[in-house]
Amino acid sequence: xxxxxxxxxxxxxxxxxxxxxxxxFQVGQGQILGLIGPNGAGKTTLFNVINGxxxxxxxxxxxxxxxxSGLKPHRVCALGIARTFQVVKPLQRMSxxxxxxxxxxxxxxxxxxxxxxxxxxxxxxxxQDDRDLLSKGLPLGKxxxxxxxxALATGPEMILLDESFAGLNPTEQNECMSIIRKxxxxxxxxxxxxxxxxxxxxxxxxxxxxxxxQKIAEGSPEEIRNNPLVIEAYLGEPQGA
Amino acid sequence: xxxxxxxxxxxxxxLSPFLGINTYLLHxxxxxxxxxxxxxxxNLLGGYCGQVSxxxxxxxxxxxxxSGILYSKLGLSAWWGLxxxxxxxxxxxLVIGYIxxxxxxxxxxxxxxxxxxILRVSAENLTGxxxxxxxxxxxxxxxxxxxxxxxxxxxxxxxxxxxLKKVIESKLGYYFVAIREDQDAAESLGIxxxxxxxxxxxxxxxxxxxxxxxxxxxMGYIDPKVxxxxxxxxxxxxxxxxxxxxxxxxxxxxxxxxxxxxxxxxRSIPKLxxxxxxxxxxxxxxxxxxxxxxxxxxxxxLKRWFGIGKNP
Amino acid sequence: MTSVQLxxxxxxxxxxxxxxxxxxxxGIGMTLIMGVMKIINLAHGExxxxxxxxxxxxxxxxxIDPYLSIFIAAPALFLLGVxxxxxxxxxxxxxxxxxxxxxxxxxxxxxxxxxxLATIIFTSDYRSTPVSxxxxxxxxxxxxxxxxxxxxxxxPWSVSFFFAVAITAGLWFFLTKTDMGKSIRATAQDNDAxxxxxxxxxxxxxxxxxxxxxxxxxxxxxxxxxxxxxPDLGGQFTLIAFVITILxxxxxxxxxxxxxxxxxxxxxxxxxxxGMGWAxxxxxxxxxxxxxxxxxxxxxxxxxxxxx
Numbered sequence: 102x103x104x105x106x107x108x109x110x111x112x113x114x115x116x117x118x119x120x121x122x123x124x125x126f127q128v129g130q131g132q133i134l135g136l137i138g139p140n141g142a143g144k145t146t147l148f149n150v151i152n153g154x155x156x157x158x159x160x161x162x163x164x165x166x167x168x169x170s171g172l173k174p175h176r177v178c179a180l181g182i183a184r185t186f187q188v189v190k191p192l193q194r195m196s197x198x199x200x201x202x203x204x205x206x207x208x209x210x211x212x213x214x215x216x217x218x219x220x221x222x223x224x225x226x227x228x229q230d231d232r233d234l235l236s237k238g239l240p241l242g243k244x245x246x247x248x249x250x251x252a253l254a255t256g257p258e259m260i261l262l263d264e265s266f267a268g269l270n271p272t273e274q275n276e277c278m279s280i281i282r283k284x285x286x287x288x289x290x291x292x293x294x295x296x297x298x299x300x301x302x303x304x305x306x307x308x309x310x311x312x313x314x315q316k317i318a319e320g321s322p323e324e325i326r327n328n329p330l331v332i333e334a335y336l337g338e339p340q341g342a
Numbered sequence: 343x344x345x346x347x348x349x350x351x352x353x354x355x356x357l358s359p360f361l362g363i364n365t366y367l368l369h370x371x372x373x374x375x376x377x378x379x380x381x382x383x384x385n386l387l388g389g390y391c392g393q394v395s396x397x398x399x400x401x402x403x404x405x406x407x408x409s410g411i412l413y414s415k416l417g418l419s420a421w422w423g424l425x426x427x428x429x430x431x432x433x434x435x436l437v438i439g440y441i442x443x444x445x446x447x448x449x450x451x452x453x454x455x456x457x458x459x460i461l462r463v464s465a466e467n468l469t470g471x472x473x474x475x476x477x478x479x480x481x482x483x484x485x486x487x488x489x490x491x492x493x494x495x496x497x498x499x500x501x502x503x504x505x506l507k508k509v510i511e512s513k514l515g516y517y518f519v520a521i522r523e524d525q526d527a528a529e530s531l532g533i534x535x536x537x538x539x540x541x542x543x544x545x546x547x548x549x550x551x552x553x554x555x556x557x558x559x560x561m562g563y564i565d566p567k568v569x570x571x572x573x574x575x576x577x578x579x580x581x582x583x584x585x586x587x588x589x590x591x592x593x594x595x596x597x598x599x600x601x602x603x604x605x606x607x608x609r610s611i612p613k614l615x616x617x618x619x620x621x622x623x624x625x626x627x628x629x630x631x632x633x634x635x636x637x638x639x640x641x642x643x644l645k646r647w648f649g650i651g652k653n654p
Numbered sequence: 655m656t657s658v659q660l661x662x663x664x665x666x667x668x669x670x671x672x673x674x675x676x677x678x679x680x681g682i683g684m685t686l687i688m689g690v691m692k693i694i695n696l697a698h699g700e701x702x703x704x705x706x707x708x709x710x711x712x713x714x715x716x717x718i719d720p721y722l723s724i725f726i727a728a729p730a731l732f733l734l735g736v737x738x739x740x741x742x743x744x745x746x747x748x749x750x751x752x753x754x755x756x757x758x759x760x761x762x763x764x765x766x767x768x769x770x771l772a773t774i775i776f777t778s779d780y781r782s783t784p785v786s787x788x789x790x791x792x793x794x795x796x797x798x799x800x801x802x803x804x805x806x807x808x809x810p811w812s813v814s815f816f817f818a819v820a821i822t823a824g825l826w827f828f829l830t831k832t833d834m835g836k837s838i839r840a841t842a843q844d845n846d847a848x849x850x851x852x853x854x855x856x857x858x859x860x861x862x863x864x865x866x867x868x869x870x871x872x873x874x875x876x877x878x879x880x881x882x883x884x885p886d887l888g889g890q891f892t893l894i895a896f897v898i899t900i901l902x903x904x905x906x907x908x909x910x911x912x913x914x915x916x917x918x919x920x921x922x923x924x925x926x927x928x929g930m931g932w933a934x935x936x937x938x939x940x941x942x943x944x945x946x947x948x949x950x951x952x953x954x955x956x957x958x959x960x961x962x
Contacts (some may be wrong), residue, residue: 152530175529178530178532184530186530190524192523192524192527194523194584202530203516203517203519203528204532206513207532212512212513252530255531392753394758400844420857441942441946447755451694452896459934459938580759584759618770619769623770625763625768626760626763626766627742627763627767629765630759631745632751639752
């Protein structure tokens, strides 16, 4: 499998605090990679570094063989990496449709084309009936879907999903799951941060575990499930094998 | 009906010199139309793009002085200031943007406020260029009759309106509002926020500068305290848009009309003359608390208060 | 360096420090308000102007020394601040509108009303409080007979500086040792955490605005023996307070003190060596430089030194 995203020795410091220390792993094209770890482990920080909100203090990130670390977020998006935010950020005073049209303009040549892309994406994520509602009036489940729709409208090759399942009820979770599978079906690579173990274990092909800013494990869901370091990180003490 | 209303308004304004209104009222009309230009310009940057500038006097003044200096130093007709101000104001806007656009929210407001004051102080001190506090006086007035001035500013206002409409309904408009609503989200969606904020700033600045250049030609006299004024230009600009309606097309028009009429009304009452800043201050406070989105922006609210509109 | 040059330099530095001390008081009021309530108060200078007019009236009518007026002006300004906060600013913070800067614009409106009312009541004539000791000065050679240099400090400046230091020290004590003070600092650092700890955040904010206003009113009483008073002087002092707040770091009292001193010394040096008219420009340059290069203020520089 071709490597799409490569993270090499990435560290990120804030003053004296090391939020990330020497993180290295690769994401293969078309893969779904799960990123897990206890709260505060640095998962969202890693997304922020990949996305371009922070430059890595040390190390490098390459996408499709080209260095992207240090580029601003809009450049990273233009190169093909889209992201959603853990605390959703709808463009509140715009309608659902307008939210997605705004993202679609990245690849569209004119407004008509942007609207076309937007409509397609709204159908894809099941939001077509809500297209004219103001996004600030949407319930949480739909807001999370709107985040995904916006990210998809930028025509990415890779999408970073930050806790898309948090706060969703079981029905919404199933819907979200099927959307993610559809995204994978389109050939888009996915890296997903999640706390719902069931979700992560069932959809990820590979899992990377962070704790206190360091990578403590990497492997298949089966391997991770039985890894004593991972269990210790979550439960706080060594569990008998 | 809605589409015809603006045309009727423009026609009425255009015919007004022939309807027998006196010169004073004509003057008020001209100033009101000028303020709609400035208001619409500010609205593009502030209302739609979310960057609240407290220093638009900077651009007004630069436009005004471009006209003035062309006349006083180069002996050219001050009207050349209009086309030339576009270039000069853009340069200033790029510098001001470079310094201020990296600042978020209220800090941008403060930064632009400082810019306006810096330009005023500079204009006062660089007497070799600007004649300092003596100001620049244009001795040969192009027309004695105000009619042509009205038409020029009316054309400018209509062009501004059309330009704004086109921009807001295009990709630029979407990007501006996205930046206003959530700058970080916008960045992640591939929007180069610095670049687009700069465009908004430059467009806004150019239109304001044109109004300034017009002002020099119309009034025939400018000085730093007038054209770079914090309260009487920068703050009034904000008031025009806030009273009328932020991020609406018609807001600045209504706001300009109200502000100018109010100013003239207060000035004409002898006892209250000096108190017009108090009135402005109070109006500002009232609008902010009760109608934060302005008259046009808060029409639903107004309807509720006056009991008009559908009852649920 | 010749002894004359040294004298000039020392004299300039002393003036700068005195000025800086007064500036610091201005800045502390504003940084408290900005830190605790995240409110930008563009009427700060106008509040000081109100304090100065109170001192002026007390002096002209009742012959009360401006320094004693602090005991009247400060509580009066406190009350004014509390009323403004409770009835005007709080409602605005709750309103939902497109532009988040409404609160700033509101304070502009308040400032305009205050300045204009002062113009109506007092006219724009320059006023002052010519106290009997206004021109008195203290010479170094009076104290130290054999001093190699001659330095001179004016009495009003010294007294003002002394009071500024005393008030700042009192404030420091209040903020660090009393419960109320600690509650204020807690609210400044983390609104929600303070709420959870049982701090009445609402009350704190109102109190803080009152406190900030009282400080600036007191500063006004310290300035009036030295400066001329007129209704529009608020604007420049608001800007000074801002420069200090930005330079020092939002919400930091220490930052405001350091920032105030730096600005005072800088202005004094500019006035002596470049020219009086250039002081405002110097202020702005510092303002812009601080906004661009040290966005967190001096305090952030100190903190990052400590951590790394």
